[in-house]
Amino acid sequence: xxVIRTVAELVAAIRTYKVEQPSSSIGFVPTMGYLHQGHxxxxxRSRQENDLxxxxxxxxxxxxxxxxxxxxxxxxxxxxxxxxxRAGVDIAFLPTVEEMYPTTTKTKVxxxxxxxLLCGASRPGHFDGVTTVVSKLxxxxxxxxxxxxxxxxxxxxxxxxxxxxxxxxxxxVPCPIVREADGLALSSRNVYLSPEQRKQALMLSQSLLQAxxxxxxxxxxxxxxxxxxxxRISQAPLADIEYVEVISFPSLERLSEDTLLPAQDADxxxxxxxxxxxTRLIDNIRITKKKGESFPCSVK
Amino acid sequence: xxVIRTVAELVAAIRTYKVEQPSSSIGFVPTMGYLHQGHxxxxxRSRQENDLxxxxxxxxxxxxxxxxxxxxxxxxxxxxxxxxxRAGVDIAFLPTVEEMYPTTTKTKVxxxxxxxLLCGASRPGHFDGVTTVVSKLxxxxxxxxxxxxxxxxxxxxxxxxxxxxxxxxxxxVPCPIVREADGLALSSRNVYLSPEQRKQALMLSQSLLQAxxxxxxxxxxxxxxxxxxxxRISQAPLADIEYVEVISFPSLERLSEDTLLPAQDADxxxxxxxxxxxTRLIDNIRITKKKGESFPCSVK
Numbered sequence: 001x002x003v004i005r006t007v008a009e010l011v012a013a014i015r016t017y018k019v020e021q022p023s024s025s026i027g028f029v030p031t032m033g034y035l036h037q038g039h040x041x042x043x044x045r046s047r048q049e050n051d052l053x054x055x056x057x058x059x060x061x062x063x064x065x066x067x068x069x070x071x072x073x074x075x076x077x078x079x080x081x082x083x084x085x086r087a088g089v090d091i092a093f094l095p096t097v098e099e100m101y102p103t104t105t106k107t108k109v110x111x112x113x114x115x116x117l118l119c120g121a122s123r124p125g126h127f128d129g130v131t132t133v134v135s136k137l138x139x140x141x142x143x144x145x146x147x148x149x150x151x152x153x154x155x156x157x158x159x160x161x162x163x164x165x166x167x168x169x170x171x172x173v174p175c176p177i178v179r180e181a182d183g184l185a186l187s188s189r190n191v192y193l194s195p196e197q198r199k200q201a202l203m204l205s206q207s208l209l210q211a212x213x214x215x216x217x218x219x220x221x222x223x224x225x226x227x228x229x230x231x232r233i234s235q236a237p238l239a240d241i242e243y244v245e246v247i248s249f250p251s252l253e254r255l256s257e258d259t260l261l262p263a264q265d266a267d268x269x270x271x272x273x274x275x276x277x278x279t280r281l282i283d284n285i286r287i288t289k290k291k292g293e294s295f296p297c298s299v300k
Numbered sequence: 301x302x303v304i305r306t307v308a309e310l311v312a313a314i315r316t317y318k319v320e321q322p323s324s325s326i327g328f329v330p331t332m333g334y335l336h337q338g339h340x341x342x343x344x345r346s347r348q349e350n351d352l353x354x355x356x357x358x359x360x361x362x363x364x365x366x367x368x369x370x371x372x373x374x375x376x377x378x379x380x381x382x383x384x385x386r387a388g389v390d391i392a393f394l395p396t397v398e399e400m401y402p403t404t405t406k407t408k409v410x411x412x413x414x415x416x417l418l419c420g421a422s423r424p425g426h427f428d429g430v431t432t433v434v435s436k437l438x439x440x441x442x443x444x445x446x447x448x449x450x451x452x453x454x455x456x457x458x459x460x461x462x463x464x465x466x467x468x469x470x471x472x473v474p475c476p477i478v479r480e481a482d483g484l485a486l487s488s489r490n491v492y493l494s495p496e497q498r499k500q501a502l503m504l505s506q507s508l509l510q511a512x513x514x515x516x517x518x519x520x521x522x523x524x525x526x527x528x529x530x531x532r533i534s535q536a537p538l539a540d541i542e543y544v545e546v547i548s549f550p551s552l553e554r555l556s557e558d559t560l561l562p563a564q565d566a567d568x569x570x571x572x573x574x575x576x577x578x579t580r581l582i583d584n585i586r587i588t589k590k591k592g593e594s595f596p597c598s599v600k
């Protein structure tokens with residue numbers, strides 16, 4: 001595995017590879033590091049599906065708001081590089097902030113509409129930071145496929161829109177959420193949780209599974225599904241609900257409160273964000289509408 | 301010369317070329333058609349400096365304001381294709397609006413600061429339209445070099461900033477303004493001018509040359525240079541001045557009124573926009589600061 005820390009070296013390495021192996025595919029997993037099994041699953045898939053596998057680790061300052069956790073975002077480069085090596089990464093790119101932003105960027109890539117709700121509503125500018133840095137990384141790595149976890153379902157939808165709108169020659173591959181044995185979605189931010197918060201954070205996945213369970217037995221309106229989830233999470237005294245939303249996926253349009261679920265015409269996402277103290281957790285479940293299945297729900 | 305009208309066909313052609321000729325260079329000239337000698341000079345340079353030369357002709361609706369000349373923008377596909385053929389173009393890409401924007405784009409590429417003055421001030425959203433469509437075209441064509449005329453000096457500066465900020469792997473090549481024998485800068489919009497307007501439009505280049513002539517003899521303040529240009533153009537009764545500005549290039553920062561020219565520390569652009577009836581013309585002259593030259597002015 002080659003560890004690269006400068007943009008110039010990365011661009012040169014990709015250029016050489018493309019000249020020497022013009023028919024080969026490049027898989028890319030952009031991350032903010034502190035890699036967990038969710039990231040490892042993306043890296044393994046990138047390895048399996050491509051000739052060259054590239055990982056980037058960069059805590060991108062422009063996707064953090066002024067009162068967010070940029071300064072305390074967890075880092076462990078040594079462990080990350082070991083994880084990457086095990087997952088068969090060929091190039092690990094670990095730039096400094098100065099490498100990525102030698103001057104303050106005057107150029108932004110921004111996706112409208114899809115970014116106005118869910119995490120976009122509570123984190124203004126967050127997705128502009130994501131689409132801008134991912135554009136930069138795509139231009140450096142020139143990947144055939146890029147892998148993103150469905151825990152950040154809105155990020156997947158926004159990047160899919162960006163790639164289509166800007167004719168970027170890359171396939172966005174959404175990958176299933178990886179969970180702890182007890183159901184908690186893996187996140188680098190889980191490390192912030194106190195033991196008691198960690199225990200109560202289970203309510204996130206449990207409330208989603210409960211909603212799916214009810215939908216297996218009954219047709220329910222959006223407002224009933226949301227009320228059930230809010231009621232369940234409210235049983236955790238340390239949980240502070242930011243949003244519970246039911247939206248179409250990947251178009252991210254809010255379903256009206258009286259829409260009956262499971263919806264017949266599109267995939268539906270039940271998504272939530274909950275704060276425990278200063279730690280913000282998100283989770284979601286996608287209800288897929290597939291023909292011929294008795295119940296179109298995918299617990300991924 | 302291959303004429304391509306769909307995005308899919310263009311992307312496939314470039315992909316095949318890149319696999320078969322991985323070390324070859326691609327030159328690209330994006331235009332809105334109605335090609336004149338200025339465009340031809342870009343095409344010839346693209347031909348000379350690259351293995352494959354690509355022209356695009358697309359009147360991009362999202363860079364026109366609601367009261368601008370989108371609907372009457374001049375078109376002559378047959379003549380354009382003959383010009384392209386003569387200039388050694390390998391691929392001419394002529395997409396429809398539906399090909400470029402199958403749905404309304406939710407994604408915008410926007411450059412701040414550099415777009416807040418000059419044409420950006422009077423044409424809100426114009427440069428966002430330019431940077432967005434050029435991003436799309438760059439992602440399709442994957443050029444090594446892209447050629448732009450210095451008549452649109454602000455466009456050159458904005459695109460250079462975009463490419464640097466987003467790490468796009470393409471070189472923006474600014475090319476000299478091509479002028480009629482009498483000095484009028486070539487523009488597809490010159491066709492709109494009545495004979496009398498055409499005559500008076502000469503004041504644009506003459507006022508710039510007069511300013512340069514004075515600067516060859518004297519050190520003058522920005523306000524004196526601007527006043528001289530405004531006075532000269534005001535002699536044309538049909539001319540309606542939109543702006544006359546003296547700015548740094550390519551950083552596009554306004555110089556204070558008392559700055560003495562020629563400036564010692566950076567290239568300077570004297571830029572102007574003037575309306576004749578509903579026709580808007582622009583012109584500029586760049587004063588380069590080069591060591592060892594007696595007078596650092598380039599009449600390009």
